[in-house]
Amino acid sequence: MINKMDNVCLHYGCTKCCMDTKMPLSNSDITRIKELGFHEDSFIIERNGTPHLKNQSDRCVFHDGKRCTIYNYRPEGCRLYPAVFDENKRKVILHLYCPHHRKFQLKPHTSRGVINLIRKLDLEKEHISYDEIYSRKE
8 A cells, every 4th residue: 555645646646536526716826826936827717716727638737648737836625635615524534536546545634624625615615714713612
C-alpha cells in the first residue's frame, strides 16, 4: 500500500480525475492560482453560484495532457482526492471513479480535510469568511 495520496497517482501515471473535472474552488484556491499569474477568466467557470475549475479539451485547464502544470499549487479538493463526501452515506469515502481507490488509505486527517473543505465552500457561497468563523471559536 502506498502511503501518500499523491504517490499513487504519480506511481501509476494516472490523471483520470483531471479529465472532465467538476472541481469546486475555494477563495484560497483562487488566490493561490492568481498569484501564479493566471487571470480568473482563464481557469474559473461558475456552477450554481460556486466557482469550479474550467475544462479545456475535456480535461482540467491546468492539465497539459501528461501532468498538472500547477501541481504544487493545485486546489485543495485535488489534493484530497479521491477522498470525497458521499451524500447518500453521509460520510467521507474513497471515490469509486478513481481506478486506484483501493491503493489509498482513508485517514482521519483526510476525512477532516474533506469535511472542512465542504464547510469552507458552503460558507464562501454564503459570502461568509471561513477563517473569520473559526478564529472566533478559538
